[in-house]
Every structure is written in C-alpha cells, then in structure tokens.
Amino acid sequence: MQKGLFILLLFTVRITFAQKKPLDHTVYDAWQSVSSKQLANNGLWAAYNINVQQGDSTLYLANLKSGNKIIVPRAIKNQFTNDSKFAAFIIRPFYATLREAKIKKKKADDLPKDTLGLINLTNANITKVARVKSFKFPENGFGYMAYLMDKPDTSKTNNPSPKKDGDFADDEKESAASKKVEGTDLVVKNLLTGADKTYKFVTDYLFSKDGKLLVFSASGSKKDKAAPQGVFLLNTEKGTLKTLVKGRGSFKNFVFDEESEHVAFVGEQDAEKKEIKDYNVYYNALTLDTAQTIVDYDMPGLPAKWSVSGDGKVNFSKDGKKLFFGIAPIKTAKDTTIVDFEVAKVDVWNYKDDYLQPMQLKNADRESKRSYLSVIDIYSSDPKVIPLADVKVPDSWLVNEGDADFVLSSTDFGNRISSQWSGSTLKDYYLVNTKTGVRKKIIEKLNGYASASPAGNYIIYFDEAKGIYYTYNVQTTKVTQLNSGDVKFADELNDVPDFAKAYGIGAWTEGDKAVLIYDRYDIWSFSPDGKGEPKNLTNGFGRENKITFRYEKTDPESRLIKPNAVIWLDAFNNLTKENGFYRKNISSNKSPELAVMAKYKFSNLVKAKDAEVYVYDKGNYAESPNVYATIDFKIENKLTNTNPQQENYNWGTADLVKWNTPKGYPSEGILYKPENFDPNKKYPMIVYFYEKLSDGLYTYQAPAPTPSRLNISYFVSNGYLVFVPDISYTTGYPGQSAVEFINSGVESLKKNTWVDAKKIGIQGQSWGGYQVAYLITQNNMYAAAWTGAPVVNMTSAYGGIRWESGMNRQFQYEKTQSRIGATLWEKPELYIQNSPLFMLPKVNTPVVIMANDGDGAVPWYQGIEMFTGLRRLGKPVWLLNYNGDGHNLMKRQNRKDIQIREQQFFDYYLKGAKAPIWMTEGIPATEKGKSWGFELTDEKP
Template identity: 50%
Template structure:
C-alpha cells in the first residue's frame, strides 16, 4: 500500500484504538488534581454567578460568569468572592501561589515574611479588573457598592496556645492584646472610583448603607501627624471626625442599620494597670465627640461589673436599642508571686458543674464570657441586664425590635451531663422594656428552645412528651402543636437507649402566622396560637416514602413570604433517589414534582431580586457540578470539573437487600469497578459505620482518607466494596453488627463473582469498634483494619473525651454505644460487648490506627488491643500518628495511611508482596528516614 494511504489508515484507526484502551486504576498520585466546586454565589439581580474550582491541593480558580454561562473572567487563586448589592462588581481575595507559600514554609520564614493576599475588584459591565497588593482583610457594604480594606500589618505572636492555663492574667492579657502598629485603610466608593486612605488603623467597620466607615488609629510613638483614637469618615461629605481621643484598645465597632448611630467599646488605661475594664461609647454624630454610655462602676451595673470588650454590640433594626455584653471585672493578678515557687495543679471536685477537663477546654471562652444587656441611647440611657450568671444563654428574634429575648439556663443541672450527655433546661422570656422574666416551663426539660422570627412565640420540642409546644408572648399560653396530628415528630428509627430526637423546624411564615415542622416524611403547617395543624405536603411524603425538607433559599431571608413558592429538597426513602418538588406556600394542593433522579442535589440558592436558582447536583459517577435554572425543569450547566475522570476505571453503585438471621429486612450498597466482569472473582471489603445507604448517589472523589475507606480508589483497583446499614438492639451493639454485617456478606458470597476467601473489613471510630468485635466472632475475614477502636468498654466507660473534656459515660448509657445502663447495673453487657475479653478467638490479621492526640476515643484502647493480641501471638500492627487527632487532619498523614491501607488489603486479599512496614516493621532509629512503604525483600 502507498505510504500516504498507510498514514491515513493509521490516523483513521487511532481514535478507535484510543477508545478501546483500558482505563487506568486510580493511584495515590491523582488525589491533588481532583477538584470540587466551592463558594458559589448568585448576584442579587440573578444575572451573574461566581464560583471557585478548588483542587484538593494547589491553586484554586475563581470563575465569573453570566447566568447563561458566558465566561467573563477566571482568576487564578481567587477566593472569598462577593457581589456588591447593585450587582455591578465582584470583590475577592487573591491568595498567594501554593508553591510560594510552600517554599516560604520550607525556609521557615516568619509570619510577617510570608506571601500575602491581594484584593481584586472586577467591574461586571466593563470587564475591568483592579488589583490591590498586600491586603489583610476587606469589607463590602451590605447595601451599597462601597469597599473598605486593610493592608497587612505586622504579625502578632500568638502564644496563647502555649500559655500555662494556671495564669489567668497572662491569658487575659493575650486575649486583649492588639498590635500597636496599625496599617493602611483604604475606603473606596466603587461607583465613583474615589479612594480615601488612613494610616495606622487597627480596626474598622463599614456601615450597612455604605455611607460611613469607623476606624481605630494607634499612632506611632512620636508621630506629629497622626493621633490615636476612634474616627468616623462620611463618604458623601468627605468629612473626617475624631469621636474619641487617646491611646487604648478600641473594639466592637457597630453602626445601626441606617448608619446614623455608632457604638464601640474602649479602654484607655495605663499599660501597667492590673485591671483594664472597658467603657461603652456612643455617637449619633450630633456632637464632636462620642459620649460614654456606660462606664465601669456605673450605678445600673452589678457591683464590680463593666461593659465587656468581648461582647458584640448590636443595634435593633429600628435603632432604639443597643444590645451589649457586660461582665465581672477580672480578678487582679498578684504580681509579687514567684511563679516557680507555687504549685501547679487542677483540683477536681464532685460538686463542680463541669468536670475540670471541660473547664480547661472552655477556659478561653469563659474568660471572654459576657452577659447580654440592653441600653436605650435615645431614652436617657435606660438600661436592663438581661442575662446573668444564672441565666447566661439568650437568643434574639430575627426581628430584634421585639420586646422579648429568649433566655435558657441549665444552672445547677449540669452534673447529670456526665451520664445523660446533655442537660435539662428552663426557659424564660426576658423583656427588653422592663427586664422582667417570664418563666416558660416551671420544671426543667430535656428540650431545645427557639424564638420565632417576629418574636411572638417561643417553641420547643419536649423529649419526654415527644411533642412540640409553643408559648405565646401575647397570651402567655402554652399550646401543644403536634398532639392532634396523629403522627410522630420524633426519630422513628431511633435505636439508642435515649429519647429520640425531633426532625426539626423547617421555617416560619411571615408575622409568625405559622411554623413548618418536619415529621419523618412530611412537613406540617401549624398555627402557633391555636395549634391548628395541616399537612403542608398533603401526606404525599408518608404515602410515597418521600422525605421532604426545606431551607430558606435567599441569603439572610428570615421567613417565608405569603405569595412565595417553596422548593422542597426530596429523597425517596426506598430507592434513595433525590430531587425537588415545588408548592406555593398558600396552596392546598399536592406538591408538584420537578425532578427525581439517581443524583444528589444541594440546597438551592436564589437570587434576592429574581427567580433564578443556583445549585449543584452529582451522582456516583458525575462530579458535583454547578447549575442555574429558573424552574429546576430547564437548567444551564455552568461547570464541568474533573474531565480526567474519563481516563480512570471508576465505580458503579447499587442497592442490595437481604434478610438477617432474625428476620430483619436489611439494606446496603454494593460498589463495583466500572469494568466489572461477572465471569471473574473479586475480593471484597466491607466498610460500615451505622447507616450509609442514603449516600448511594453521592459523588466520592478519590482522596487521601482521614481514616475511613476510600471507596472510589478501592473499587477502581478491582475491589468490591460493601456498605451495610446496621440497626441496633439496646444492650447488644456488638451482636447487632454481627447480625447485619455478617449476614450481608454471606448473602453476597452467594454470587460467583465474590471471592469468599478474600474478604476484608474496615471501620473507623464506632466502625473500628465493630471491626474489633466482628473478628472475635468469626474467622470469615481474611484481613481487618480498625481505626480508633474501643475494645474495653469497662475501662473506657469512666474515661474522658479530651476534645471536649466531657465524660464518656453518657455514650455507653444513653447514646452510640447503646448499653442502656451503668457499668454497675449491667456489668455483663459491658464485658460481653467488649472485644478485649474475646481476643483469644481472633485469627484475622488486623491493623489498628490509634493516634496519641485522639480527643474522642482514649488512644490507649488501641494500645490495649495491640499489646494483648501481640501477647496472644496474633498478627497485629499499630499505626500511631504523632500529634494527630481521632481522624487524621494533616494531608501528609492522610496520604500515608491511604497508601498503607491499600498495601495491607492488596497483600491479604490479592496476594501482593508485603511492604517493609508490614513484614519487618520500621525501628525507631529509622523514624523520619524510612517509612517502610517499599516492597519487602525476603
């Protein structure tokens, strides 16, 4: 054949050959490039969209587009983007290059030498992009195209984490520490393009209306041009006024809604003063200087109390009230004491409300604790203390003009948290007009209280009564909202020895006319005044096993408008598909289906002034891409991330059902390689926690694991992965796992394509416990991996969850461990469900991950399992990641464990050669130089 014809023939056949080429299995080198959508927003007019495409590691890209998918601009490393209220500009940070930050860290550069953020401003109509270098922070006015940003200022050394917890003054000083040197503040009206700059600024705040900016200045020592104090700049007039003079700490700058009032806290005490209480300042801009509204020692305050520097200042929407925090003055430190001559200890007392570890965990928060109060600047500084040490948690209504705030207390009822996990609470409505308190419930309840958006009702779910209640501010009457509905509003699938949780509140309608409550499937619309209830979703949910859920789609939306049409995120409880239904809030008709598919949908975000929706959807084989639509029937796809997926062997997912030995109908998910061949045999790994089947259509990007099984990577590499749902019997958490996991595996083994001799199990935390228990009950598994397992419930029962400082007892008596009684009431159940006492039966090789900074599970539980199996001569390995928590946080550690997991199961389930760490181990003298990941040489 002619050479030219041969060349054409070769070119013609090349695409066919390429299409027939086998796809690659995923390996550990691909993680960093896998992308996700983040920080998506739609402009208020619905015409523009922005979103970030973020790799797992590396530089993100910000995309600015029209709603019909026309690309306006892509910005490398764009982050934290916002649209201005007039929908004319996008404002965003521009992060340093990943490699630049990496090199700076390698060179151990100081914080002030690290690469800095920039700021970008993009004009949507003209396409002009303006950049500003070295920006520390920025603010965009809520209702105007006005921007303020602060340059980078010298770093403040944060030594708080290293501070000795016994020296309260040292910690307090660090909490209040501000760098005396300020930075350059730029204020810019985007409409006019006119900037104004101010030097030595330490803090700033734009008004919502964008008409003013307030800022604090710390003038350098000896400066002849700058003055320390608090200033306000009027953008319209260009007037700059100094409202407060003198060096000090200025905090909590707050404008009212219209930008016509300003409040802030400040202390101007000498640097060496032992106590530095704050004062509350106020200005309506009618005087040259801000006046002191509330000073330390004021007669309206409790003796020894002052305005708090940590309390957030908030004006009511009508500008009449100013909410603030007050607090006792800190106890002065005795500076004559010599630190090394005094004992350092923690004293545990059985009468303490909170265990000492909990107190130490919340020490910083407690030092900043302040108590809500209200003051009326326009009414002679009328003042009421709303909270105090007894009543210290309160909630403002969305309409903060409302008379009452809801306050909740568990004071003197906290010790039972040790074994119940939560506390009983009493709730009050506290008047902002008189300070008077109205008790809602005379006896403490296991409840969660909330206040309606307009402030007309307090609502709560009573765990014991298993019902929702509402208390009317107007009538002082309590109404049972759910007793006449005939359905349960508590978790119908609860299998723990504790009161079931409620399904929750969906939303309120305008003026508190109705509250929307969830049952398992449907949404109920209930009048909080009368208790009159109607099934908003017309019973369609329970009839067709559809779970209807709703969230307010517009940012900062407070309630559902009367004429609004709501979009209901829906999951079919049987086949696990997701989609959306719609229904006008005033309609009595059945919700109309818009979409249902084997996909996962996000909540929708709606443009503030247009009927246009932004959302993501994904499937097991399709990344979560971004879509825009006006009705969810016709949509425009805005992104197409992870095109590289087509080159890799992916996975499929299917629901499986079986009947357990006790006759329970069970459900699980079976993941298969995309190139699955039923004529072949495949090893299988079972991964489980409690129930995972609802996530069958969730996209699972290959990623280094925090300790779980990377299902996608395992399936891509020729494994079947089985995730069985587990239901529990109280007192039998271990046998329940046996009932569901083992029976599900046995059912799948009936298929000729399952290699029954090569099945592994993997679990983390509660799943790790179940792995440890399962291998004491059967030898059917060829390999097991247990992350952060508890193996001895008798010793773990009295331990501490160091992450929170809370006792572990509640977990065993009431929640996940499901024993249902104390160690002394049911010792046989603690022993029977503890794998430790049955370890001699183990024949399965097992790897344990147990990290020395685990704050959830005592890491010595993993040591117990390892040393006892070692004593018994069983094949066991322990991975202890230094300084790591319950789930791995550091990416380098996540990558490491991902490699080791696949190596381990490849060896025992596929016959691959053992790596050095598995075969010979890595001695301490080689730590940091040899990781033992290479194949062992015999």
C-alpha cells in the same frame, strides 16, 4: 467484510475500555471540587471556586447570559457589589511560593502577602492592589468599597545596626512596646469615579448598611506622635471626617443601627498597659459631633464588681431604641509577685463542680471571655444598665430582632453534673423584661429545646420525653399542645437508649400565623394558638411516596414565609435514594409540584436576590459534582466540568442492595463495583461501615487521602468490590447488632459467583472500628481487618475522658452511640459481652490498628490493649500511632501515609501481592523518620 469490521470495532472498543488505568496515590493533590457559589443580585453573574486538594484555587466569574467567563487564578472570598456591577476578591500567593517560604522558616511578616482584585463587570477591567489584608462592601448600598492594607514590605530594607554594649535593655523595651497592635492604611474607594482616599494606622472598620458612613479606629504610631489615634466617622458622600473619640485606646465591635443614624462600639482609653481592660460603651448619633460614653464602670444598674465586656457583641434593636451589649464580672489580675517555679501546679477535682476539671480546662479561655447580655434604653431620660443574663442564667437570645420588650433566656444551672452520664442537661427557660430585667420562668426542666417566633408572640418548644411540641403565648401565658395522634415528629428510627430527637422546625409564616414542622416525610402547618386542625402542607405526598421534604431557604435575609409564597422544597426518596427539588404554594391544598428528581445528589441551592435565577451543585458516584444554573430546572446550564481526567481512570458504579437479616429485619447498603466489572471473574471485597450510609448512594467519592474512612474510589478502581451495609441496633447489644446486619449482608453477596468468599476484608473507624474489632472475635469469615480508634474494653473506657472536649465518656454508653443503656454497675455483663478484649483468643484475622496518641475522642490505650493482647497470643497484628494526630487524621502527610499502608495490607491478604517491610520486619525506633518500610519483599509477615 462487514462481519470482520464489526469484530474489529468490538475489539477496539474492548481494548479502549481495558486501557483505562487504575487510580494511584499520585492523583490526589490535583483532584478538584467546587465551592463558594454566589450569584450577583441581578442574576447575571455567577461566581464559584474550583479547588484542588493541594495547590492553588481558581475563581470563575461566569456571565449567565453571554456564557463568557472571567478566570482568576488563586482568587478566593469573592463578593459582588449590591448593584451587581463589581466583584472583589483576595488573590492568594502561589501555593508553591508560600510552601517554599515556610520551608525556609520565614517569619509571618516576611511571608508572601495577599493581593486585592477588583473587577468592573461591565468591561472586565481588573485592578490589583498588593499586600491587602481585607476588604468590605456596604451590605445594601453601592458605589464604595474599603480595604485594609498589610504592613509595608520591609524585608529588603530592614538592616538593623550592630548592637552596642548596653543595648539589651532597649531591646526589651522595644519588644514590650511592639506588642501593641499598630494599624495600617485603610483605603476608601469610590467605585463610580475611581477616586480613593487613604487613612493611616487603621485597626478596624465597618460600613453602614447603606454605605453612606464608614466608622474606623486608628491606633496612632509609636514613631509619629502626631499620627491619628481614636475612632473616626467618615461620610462617604460628603467626604467629611468626624472624630468620635480622640486618643489612644482599644476600640472594637462597631455596629450601626438599621437606619444608619447611630453608631456604637466598645473601647478603653487607659494609657497604661494593663492585663484587665476597663471597657466602656460608646454611642454616637449623627447629630452629635463626638461619641458619648453611655456605659462605664459606675453606670447605674451595672452589678457590683462587673464591667462592660470587650468580648461581647454590640447590637441595636431593629427600631434603634435599645442597645444590647455584654457585661462580665471583673477578672482577677495575675499576681506578678508569684514566681511560677515556686508554686504548686495542681488541678483540684471536686464532686460538687458543675463540670469536670478537664472540661473546665478545655473551656477556660472561652469562659474567661464569656459575656452576659445587657441592654440600655438609648432615649431614656434616666438611662441605666439592665442586666438580662448572669452566671446562673447565662444564655439569652434577642426576640424580634431586639424590638420585643423581652429576651428569651435559659439555664441548666443545678442540672449540669448529670451531663456526665446523660450527655445533655435539663433547662429552664425565662422571659426577661428588657425594661426592668425581671425574669419570668415559663418552662421548667425541659428535655429538649425552645425558641421564639419571629414576631415574638410565641415561644415554641419540643419536649423530647413526651415527643410533643408546645407553644407559650407571651401575651396570655397560655400553653398549647400542638401535635397529638399517630404522626410522630421525632425520629421514628431512633435506636439509641435516649429520647428521640425532633425532626425540627422549618420556618414561621408572616405575623406568626403558622409554624411549619417536619415529620419523617412531610411538612405540617400548625396554628400556634391551637385553633384549627394541623394542615399537612405537603398533602401526605411525602409519606405516601416515601419522600422526605424539607424547606429550602433561598433568601438568607428572610426570617419568615409570606402567606401566598411559593417555596422550594428539598426532596429525598428514601426508597431509591434519588434527590431533587419540588415547589409548593403554601396556600394551596395541592401536592408539591416536581421541579427535578434524578439519580444525583443536588445541594447548595442559591437564588439571586432580585431575579429568578438559581445555581446549585449536582453530582453522583460516577460524576464529579459540578455547578449548574437554571431558572426553572427544565433547562439547566452546566457551568463547570470538574475532573475531566477521571475519564482516563477505571472508575466504578454504585448500586443499592437489599437483604433480610437472620431475624427478618429488612436492610440495605451500597455495593461499589469497578467500571470494568466482569461477572465471570472473582473479586476481593472490602466491607466498610458506620451506622447508616445507604442514603449516600449518589454521593461522589473523590479519591483522597482520607482522615480515616476507606478510600472507596481508590479501591474500587483497583479491582475491589466495596460493600457498605446499614446497621440498626438493639440497646444492650451493639456488637451482636453489627453481626446481625453486616455479616448477613456479606453472606447475601457471597451468593454471587463474582464475590471471592475467601478474600473479604473489613475496615472501620471509631464506632466502625469498634465493630471491626468485635466482628473478628465472632468467626473467621474475614481474611483481613483494619480498625481505626477502636474501643475494645468498654469497662476501662466507660469512666474515661474525651480529651478533645473534656467530657466524661459515661453518657456515650448509657444514652448515645455505644448503646448499652445502663451503668457499668447496673449491667456489667453487657459491658463485658460487648468488649472484644475479652474474646481476643478467638481472633484469627490479621488486623491493623490505628491508635493515635493525640486522639481526643477514644483513649489511644484502647488500641494498645488490643495490640498487646493479640501480640501475646501470637496473632498477626500491627499498630500505627501517628504522633500528635487526632481521632481522625488531620495532617495531610499522615493521610497520604496511611493510604499506602492500607492498600499494601489489603493487597497482600486479599490479592496475594507481596508484603511491605513495615509488615514483615517492622520499623525500629532508631529508623523512625528515616525509613517508612514501603518497600515490597518476598518475606511473609
């Protein structure tokens, strides 16, 4: 009887296990993810969103003490008040309602609008306000909030009168006038009393940090001449309103000083509509009744034919003594007498240009809005503009929050043309005096980067050509070399034909006493003056155990680390791929203290400002990432349970596999297997690759219509093995490097009886797509191939343009990913040897090519060259061009389409399924948009 019961139970377990269904293409939209984690400052409340791929997001407010949760459908952009008593958020319209309105092609003003939600966290009472555009809380103060309303709903009352003869001219005038932005109601609410006050026609607004002041601009109304126009300052505690600037104009870029005693902004008050605006800088101290114009067009120090920029940021120094703002050359107004159809439209390329015309055109809007940093001493008896940057030295950064008497500036002027083939430029760095504008060059032609220490005592820079960090002492001008010896602080595994990039700087300690710098595994503490030996802060524990430690900044407002601080370290085990967190007292000589390390991916650690409470994401391939809360990682509180429906599907496992290549190189990769894997069966396998991906062993692979990469979880659930090998490269031979690592990894797996050696496919996109194209020219080990955006002819691609950025492609081959390491004319044989196009007659593998006419990274005609070559040779080949879409598919409908085609293609060649019509017959242009060819047929391709 007991034996029979055991057999029955075993049979039941097997049936239950077998009943798990494979994923299908209908599951994507409802699949969940978490985002937007926050903690209230007191650590009592956590907020997070659970999103679906297509549909409505849901906001959760979780009380970490009681376990109670407040759930708000469709809410996003949550913010807690500084005192942790309130939370506010935006409630979006229903996704379905918004979709329906767009289908009906409703105008933007007639689309459903957002709603403001405000929750009192002490009693869970919620207040909702319809048609709200934005809201703000003071950064550090509490007790007040402000929100800006959307336009009133006029869709039901807007019944225009029939036009009379001659009304056309009036319509034109109305259209021109309506171009002026008209403000809406701003509501300022006292959260403690519930009282609120409304201000009309507001266009922009900002709280001071302490919340005691609120500055806003009002546009006035074309229908009400008495409506408020100008800039106003509200004292929230007293309820008094001060007019800073009266009259119409455009005012923006408001900023308060640190102590909330001064406010500044830019604006123009010209009553006439002009293409070129004449901006001024306005300033107000609380002791004054109105704002002063402290910088205008004839201000001393302002360069000739320059003016204040309306696009530049405005900032006070932290001590409030200096005001930084942007200036720019006065633009040339468009000549309205020129008729477009009577003049030539031509791009003139000149070999002396800093940038190629496509890059100039791509960046034209950004460059037209470029501003150059300048400063004025607010308390000077003889104030004048001090330009800190110009067209030849355009980039500048404040030092010590603007309190330093200099800024750090850089330029690559004179070195820009070389970016065509190097991808980067050599830069000069300057210290620019904020009192005089005098520049002092401190670094010349640096191949690397430089930055200032928090207190401004040092400039630290990394010279990539030498692999060395240096500091420049601002007071003494002494240059100190920080690192020497065998420890490398740049990428030890660099396999591109360029200088290795630095691992980076973690942080500085208080008073600029030390700087924390990363090597591959550990964190080092260097004295910037070079005195004393460098200290391995993690005690060599990282290199000894092959764990990479990185500083985890849990206080976003902190600029430095205090001397005896205990800091959090993100930890990644390079051998096992496990992840976690350690703690380290930076004054201690002990090794880091383990908090948690597990077979998961931990990410997005957030700490409460005023409490030792943390939230973070945790997940792995088998477990959808969830939000957890903890105080010490010894006990964790799971706040979410995303994707419970996953239990109903045949999921999978992820295993780390290792092998040696034919040349003896050790390599590794990930092998994904179905949850119901049976070693006594044979499985088809798809090989997917892109550089090195094995570090993602514990990364969750959500089923989704992907932009281009393989939909791993879908194929694994449907009975495929998926193998993801790492690749290391030898300069000059990227194609053969792929053969060395990918094919050897496949051969090592083929030794397992459960791998069907005759049913192996490959898939890759972009650089991976190139390698797919190359691999199928080398042998016939793959039964099917899918390549997205491949380069197949390096000789024709070499001199082309990456249209998304306007950059020339030469740098890619000489310095970066394509890894040729020489020009086309220096080593033409390498370009030919690595180009699949010249070996197409050897291809016997059926292949699908995705090449989109909107691709801004790889010229889509590369895919055409491959298709037409294989077509002429009579090889089975298909090409998909998703019209107007990019290098990676951005349109969700296209992503969904390609998932089906990819599944049908691999199912036919690797599983023996029926072929779809799009493969057997194609889709004639006359049927485009009417038929998609997904129907299966008994015909063969």
